Amino acid sequence: MALNWYLALGAVLFSIGVIGVLTRKNAVVILMSVELMLNAVNLTLVSFSSHFGDINGIILVFFSLCVAASEAAVGLAIIITIFRNNLTVDVSKINLLRW
Amino acid sequence: MVTYLFILFAVIAIATALAVVFNKSTVSSALFLVLNLLSLAGIYLLLQAQFLAIIQVLVYAGAIMVLFLFVIMLLNIQDEEKIFNKFRVQFVLSFLLVAVVFAQILYSVGSAVNMLPAVSESMKTIGTVEAVGNVLFTKYLIPVEVTAILLTAAVVGALLIAQRKIQLKK
Numbered sequence: 587m588a589l590n591w592y593l594a595l596g597a598v599l600f601s602i603g604v605i606g607v608l609t610r611k612n613a614v615v616i617l618m619s620v621e622l623m624l625n626a627v628n629l630t631l632v633s634f635s636s637h638f639g640d641i642n643g644i645i646l647v648f649f650s651l652c653v654a655a656s657e658a659a660v661g662l663a664i665i666i667t668i669f670r671n672n673l674t675v676d677v678s679k680i681n682l683l684r685w
Numbered sequence: 686m687v688t689y690l691f692i693l694f695a696v697i698a699i700a701t702a703l704a705v706v707f708n709k710s711t712v713s714s715a716l717f718l719v720l721n722l723l724s725l726a727g728i729y730l731l732l733q734a735q736f737l738a739i740i741q742v743l744v745y746a747g748a749i750m751v752l753f754l755f756v757i758m759l760l761n762i763q764d765e766e767k768i769f770n771k772f773r774v775q776f777v778l779s780f781l782l783v784a785v786v787f788a789q790i791l792y793s794v795g796s797a798v799n800m801l802p803a804v805s806e807s808m809k810t811i812g813t814v815e816a817v818g819n820v821l822f823t824k825y826l827i828p829v830e831v832t833a834i835l836l837t838a839a840v841v842g843a844l845l846i847a848q849r850k851i852q853l854k855k
Binding site: 589590591592593594595596597598599600601602603604605606608609610612614615617618619621622625628629632633635636639640641642644645647648649651652653654655656657658659660662663664665666667669670675 | 691725753
């Protein structure tokens with residue numbers, strides 16, 4: 587398999603994640619789209635790393651997994667707090683800090 | 686064989702990613718995301734990154750998605766009636782922006798791919814647990830320790846934020 591196809595798959599998945607972040611209003615779905623984008627970048631890193639035989643890319647993906655786990659934990663905690671205060675997770679209805 | 690498996694996993698990954706984004710029910714979105722992560726683990730196996738494939742299944746599809754599902758269950762979110770309620774300028778703009786981002790990625794990838802060096806066969810055994818562990822616990826020992834601090838801080842921060850009532854001292 588050529589490297590191009592893996593990179594193209596990563597690009598497609600990243601773009602789908604961007605669509606989710608930009609168009610959806612449910613905060614949980616937005617966080618899931620962020621996870622999609624993180625995974626697309628991880629796929630790109632792994633494919634380059636595997637193609638060049640350089641292990642540093644795989645190590646970087648390992649650390650990015652740790653950051654993704656922390657991000658999901660803290661982000662979901664913030665969503666729970668928002669839901670408790672506003673009884674909604676619709677980001678278009680949360681306008682406390684809106685200009 | 687590898688090509689057919691790649692096509693299978695790629696189709697599953699793209700279809701489930703679309704299903705995550707364009708689904709009314711949040712629970713279905715989360716379950717489709719699990720399927721997407723599993724198919725990506727399969728692609729990691731095709732790329733001979735066995736350790737990462739296992740970690741992907743354990744950490745992402747196991748731990749993170751269970752966290753998501755628990756939060757969805759706690760919040761009792763109603764399904765959205767329509768994803769695109771009104772046809773608005775914002776949606777058109779966001780799809781245009783996505784097209785621009787996609788074109789940029791493809792352009793940069795396409796211009797970089799021709800400059801890549803050839804691959805030798807000795808490069809192929811880098812994804813095993815042994816190889817990853819050797820590098821991770823020698824060259825990258827300090828980053829691993831920092832990761833431990835990061836995860837601890839994230840757990841403490843999540844508990845603090847999601848606390849029901851913050852006790853203020855008088």
